[in-house]
Structure formats: C-alpha cells, structure tokens
Amino acid sequence: MREFWDSTIGKKVFVAVGGTILVAYLILHMAGNLWSLAGPGTVEPHIDEYASWLRNFGEPLVPYEGTLWVVRAILLAALVVHLVGVIQLRARNRKARPPEYPARRIGRSWESRLMMVSGVVILVFLVVHILQFSTLTIDVTPLVEGAIYANLYWAFQEWYVVLFYLAAVFLVGTHLRHAIWSVFQTLGVDSPERNGQIKAGASLLTVVIVAGFAAVPILFFTGALGVPIDNEPTAAVLAGGGGR
Amino acid sequence: MRFNLEIWRQFDRESNGHFESFTVDGIDPESSFLEMLDQLNAQLGREKQRMVAFDSDCREGICGTCSLVIDGYPQGPRQVTACQIYMREFTDGATIKVEPYRNSAFPVMRDLITDRSALDRVIQAGGYISTKTGPQPDPNSMPVSPETQKEAFDAAICIGCGACVAACPNGSAMLFTGAKVKHLNLLPQGQPERTTRVIGMVEQMDAEGFGGCTNYGECSRVCPQEISLDVIGMLNREYRKARKDEQPAHRAKMTAQ
Ligand code: HEM
Ligand code: FES
Numbered sequence: 423m424r425e426f427w428d429s430t431i432g433k434k435v436f437v438a439v440g441g442t443i444l445v446a447y448l449i450l451h452m453a454g455n456l457w458s459l460a461g462p463g464t465v466e467p468h469i470d471e472y473a474s475w476l477r478n479f480g481e482p483l484v485p486y487e488g489t490l491w492v493v494r495a496i497l498l499a500a501l502v503v504h505l506v507g508v509i510q511l512r513a514r515n516r517k518a519r520p521p522e523y524p525a526r527r528i529g530r531s532w533e534s535r536l537m538m539v540s541g542v543v544i545l546v547f548l549v550v551h552i553l554q555f556s557t558l559t560i561d562v563t564p565l566v567e568g569a570i571y572a573n574l575y576w577a578f579q580e581w582y583v584v585l586f587y588l589a590a591v592f593l594v595g596t597h598l599r600h601a602i603w604s605v606f607q608t609l610g611v612d613s614p615e616r617n618g619q620i621k622a623g624a625s626l627l628t629v630v631i632v633a634g635f636a637a638v639p640i641l642f643f644t645g646a647l648g649v650p651i652d653n654e655p656t657a658a659v660l661a662g663g664g665g666r
Numbered sequence: 667m668r669f670n671l672e673i674w675r676q677f678d679r680e681s682n683g684h685f686e687s688f689t690v691d692g693i694d695p696e697s698s699f700l701e702m703l704d705q706l707n708a709q710l711g712r713e714k715q716r717m718v719a720f721d722s723d724c725r726e727g728i729c730g731t732c733s734l735v736i737d738g739y740p741q742g743p744r745q746v747t748a749c750q751i752y753m754r755e756f757t758d759g760a761t762i763k764v765e766p767y768r769n770s771a772f773p774v775m776r777d778l779i780t781d782r783s784a785l786d787r788v789i790q791a792g793g794y795i796s797t798k799t800g801p802q803p804d805p806n807s808m809p810v811s812p813e814t815q816k817e818a819f820d821a822a823i824c825i826g827c828g829a830c831v832a833a834c835p836n837g838s839a840m841l842f843t844g845a846k847v848k849h850l851n852l853l854p855q856g857q858p859e860r861t862t863r864v865i866g867m868v869e870q871m872d873a874e875g876f877g878g879c880t881n882y883g884e885c886s887r888v889c890p891q892e893i894s895l896d897v898i899g900m901l902n903r904e905y906r907k908a909r910k911d912e913q914p915a916h917r918a919k920m921t922a923q
Binding site: 425426428429430431432433434435511514515516517518519520523524525526527528529530531534535537600603604606607608609610611612613614617 | 880881
C-alpha cells in the first residue's frame with residue numbers, strides 16, 4: 423500500500439477514488455436540494471422535512487445525527503486524500519517540467535487546464551457554504567436553525583448571493599467535466615471503443631449536476647418559489663436571536 | 667527560401683542557455699528541416715563559429731533519434747518526426763524557434779541535444795521475457811489472435827523519441843511507458859513477468875523524475891507514431907492489478923489459535 427501511494431500512478435488512483443466519493447455525494451446533495459422545489463408547503467416545507475429525516479436517519483439504531491456524522495467523516499477523509507494527493511502530484515509535476523518553459527498548448531481542454539483553479543475555488547466555496555447554511559456563521563440574511571426553506575428563500579433574494587452560488591456551481595461543473603472522464607482513465611476502466619460514451623456520459627452528468635444545483639438559487643431569486651409560510655423572518659430573528 | 671532561426675544555445679549540462687538568432691538563405695523548399703540545419707552548420711563552419719549541435723540518425727522517421735521542439739511543437743507541428751518536416755511547409759521569410767526538449771529527466775547536453783537515457787533505463791527496469799532455447803518451437807505452440815497481434819503492434823511501434831515527454835506539461839513519460847508495457851503485457855511471451863515488468867518500469871519512471879499524468883492528452887497528439895492514449899489507461903490498470911497481485915517474498919508461517 424505504501425509503495426502504491428508513493429508512486430505517481432498509485433497516488434493518482436487515490437485522488438480518483440477520493441474524487442469519485444465526492445462526486446457521488448454531489449449527486450445525492452443535488453438531488454436532496456431539489457426538495458426545496460416542492461415549495462413552502464402548507465405545514466412544513468418538504469426540504470425541512472427532508473433535513474430532519476436525514477438527522478433522524480437510522481434512529482433508534484444509531485443516535486440522532488449519527489448517520490449524518492458518519493457521512494461527513496467519510497467526505498472529509500475523501501477530501502483530505504484528494505487534496506493531499508493533488509498537491510503532492512502537482513509538486514512532482516512542477517519538478518519534472520521547469521515552470522519557466524511551459525508546454526505549448528496543443529490540444530488540452532480548458533477544463534483540464536483549470537483543474538487547480540476550479541479546485542481552489544471549490545474549496546473556498548465549500549468553506550463559505552458550510553459557514554453560511556450549516557453553521558449559520560455567515561449571516562448576511564437572517565438565518566434560523568432548521569428553517570432550511572426560509573433560510574434559502576431569504577438568502578437567495580440577494581443578487582450577490584445568487585451570483586456567488588452560480589459562479590461556484592459553474593466552476594464545479596468545469597472541474598467535473600474533466601474529472602469524471604479522468605476517473606475512467608486513471609482507473610484504467612476505459613477503452614477506445616467506450617471512450618465516446620464515457621466522454622458524453624461525463625458531460626451529461628456534469629450538466630445534470632450543474633443544472634440541479636443552479637435551479638435552486640435561480641428559482642428562489644426569480645420568485646418561482648413562494649414565500650415561506652411564516653412570511654417574514656420572525657421578530658426574534660431580526661433582533662439577532664437565532665435558534666428556535 | 668530564407669528563414670530567421672531562433673535557436674537554443676547551451677554549451678554543456680552545467681552552463682546556462684540562451685536563444686541565438688541566425689539567418690539562413692538559399693534553402694531549397696524540398697530540403698528537410700535537418701538539412702536546413704546542416705546548411706546552417708556549414709555556414710557556421712565557414713565563419714569558424716561553433717556549429718549547432720542536434721541529434722539525428724536514420725533521417726527517415728524510424729529511429730526516434732531526432733528530437734527538436736519547433737515553434738513549441740515537439741517533433742514539429744505535423745505529428746511526424748522532426749526529420750520528416752520539410753521547409754516547403756514554412757512560409758518564406760518566417761522566423762522559426764528551435765528548442766531542445768524541456769523536462770528535468772532529459773538534461774540538455776549541448777544546444778538541441780538532450781540526454782534521453784532515462785527512457786532506456788525504464789525499458790531495462792522492465793526486465794527480460796522468459797523464453798525457451800533449443801530447437802525452433804512449433805509455430806502454433808503459442809497462438810496469438812490477429813486482433814491481439816495488431817493491438818500489441820500498435821503499441822510496439824513506439825520509437826522512443828520522447829516527444830510525449832516533451833509535450834507534457836508535467837514532463838510525464840506515461841505514454842512511452844504505457845506503450846512499452848502494453849506491447850509485452852498483451853502477448854503470451856510477456857505473461858510470466860507481467861507483474862514485475864510493470865512495477866519495475868513504473869518505479870524507474872518515478873525514480874527518473876518524470877511527472878505524473880493529468881489526462882491532458884497532449885502526448886498522444888504529438889506522437890509521430892500515433893500511440894493512443896489508451897496505453898496509459900492500460901498502464902494504470904496493469905500497475906494497480908500488479909500491486910494487488912504481488913506475491914510476498916515468503917508467505918507467513920501459520921500457527922494454531
Ligand atoms: C466537490 C469537490 C470535488 C470533487 C467532486 C472533485 C472531483 C474530482 C475528480 C473525480 C477528479 C478526477 C481524478 C482523476 O484524475 O482521475 C479530480 C481531479 C482533480 N481535483 Fe478535484 N474534486 C473536488 C474538489 C477539489 C479541490 C477542493 C481541489 C483543489 C484544491 C481539487 C483539485 C483537483 C485537481 C488539481 C485534479 C486534477 C488531478 C489530476 O489531474 O492529476 N479538487 N477531482
Ligand atoms: S532521425 Fe531517425 S527518426 Fe528522425
């Protein structure tokens with residue numbers, strides 16, 4: 423295992439496996455987000471029900487939020503492996519090709535050239551995103567714990583929040599278009615015969631993921647999704663109270 | 667025809683290099699790129715100046731010795747070896763930039779000549795293939811289907827020129843190594859050493875300071891032998907399997923509970 427990790431090929435396999443776990447999560451996360459398209463509901467928004475279902479998942483066999491934390495741990499591990507692998511490979515590549523003589527671009531795609539840039543933006547976005555909607559630390563619009571639909575609704579009334587999310591999702595898309603195809607090549611499970619399908623499939627999956635993520639801020643901003651039942655953020659929230 | 671040349675000059679491995687400008691005139695459009703450089707050298711010889719050092723051998727595109735980067739394209743812009751480039755492909759009066767390969771595993775020895783012995787060491791690290799000596803074997807004792815034969819041959823035609831490394835933004839030699847691994851690992855003759863071959867070659871490739879693949883695909887785009895990118899897929903697969911199937915030198919002794 424040690425030798426495998428130390429070789430360029432083995433390390434890249436770890437990067438690919440870590441990346442695949444992250445992609446799998448992105449698909450689930452995107453699909454989960456689509457619950458918000460069900461609107462504010464009559465009693466409780468569907469997205470809020472979905473969120474509490476996630477937290478109760480497996481109860482009473484596993485403790486409250488247990489499954490959620492297991493998934494979070496796996497994702498964090500995958501991300502760390504991905505990042506460490508990428509950074510070490512990158513250092514090797516820079517040593518192998520002196521940066522003062524860059525290789526002429528002959529045919530590589532712009533998505534592949536942007537991998538490091540899109541990766542760093544994803545990382546920054548990830549931090550901001552968690553600080554905003556999970557820990558509610560970045561509280562530009564009043565946020566209430568557990569009131570997912572209302573939080574999304576009010577956040578995505580601000581044009582700059584919408585723009586920020588759309589830009590981030592676009593860059594995730596550029597990362598994914600090269601990445602998803604790459605996984606097949608890195609794991610050696612592609613072939614000249616299947617290459618066309620794999621490339622098309624990678625592009626299609628990318629479009630689906632990007633469209634799914636982008637739909638949420640766009641539909642909130644354009645008013646296609648209704649105002650939360652409570653209508654206005656409660657007075658307590660406006661006073662900076664937070665919590666329920 | 668007349669050309670302005672920007673040529674990389676570097677006296678030896680240790681010294682720093684720089685571009686130097688030359689003008690050549692009266693070049694026959696039918697002369698090859700290397701013949702044009704020969705003419706430049708003849709001119710420099712007459713002027714008692716140091717000639718431009720560059721590699722070549724067969725000059726018919728089969729040996730892989732020539733190794734120029736012409737206007738940023740390893741082996742020139744037409745996906746053939748540099749010796750197969752002709753001056754009629756350039757416009758009269760053009761300025762042409764000629765550089766050596768640029769990656770750490772191929773140090774510049776002089777001007778346009780690089781030391782590509784790292785590739786030889788990768789092949790050496792692959793080791794031998796087992797074969798029987800004695801009377802000539804029965805022709806059909808080791809059947810190879812035409813499909814396998816063609817596929818192995820498509821990889822075996824790699825001439826080891828190193829253009830793939832020169833084209834790669836990461837200075838990776840994975841197209842080369844992939845081609846070498848594929849051609850033997852597909853054929854029955856290559857089976858006994860299948861695991862050790864790929865492990866040895868990949869370890870050597872890393873030890874020589876080549877970079878890793880980020881799936882840009884530039885290597886395959888410049889390869890004069892049109893080696894397909896799937897050799898890298900196969901290299902990845904073979905290496906992964908080899909590490910999994912690797913036999914420990916000695917199995918542990920088993921004891922009772
Ligand atoms: C949502 C998060 C992410 C997902 C889903 C993801 C997914 C992937 C996948 C599947 C690959 C392909 C692996 C391969 O080449 O076979 C990849 C490659 C890459 N990722 Fe990520 N990644 C994510 C975050 C990041 C971050 C935060 C960074 C860097 C700061 C990053 C940098 C890279 C780079 C540079 C590559 C190219 C590696 C190479 O070609 O050698 N990624 N990513
Ligand atoms: S000199 Fe032999 S391939 Fe160019």
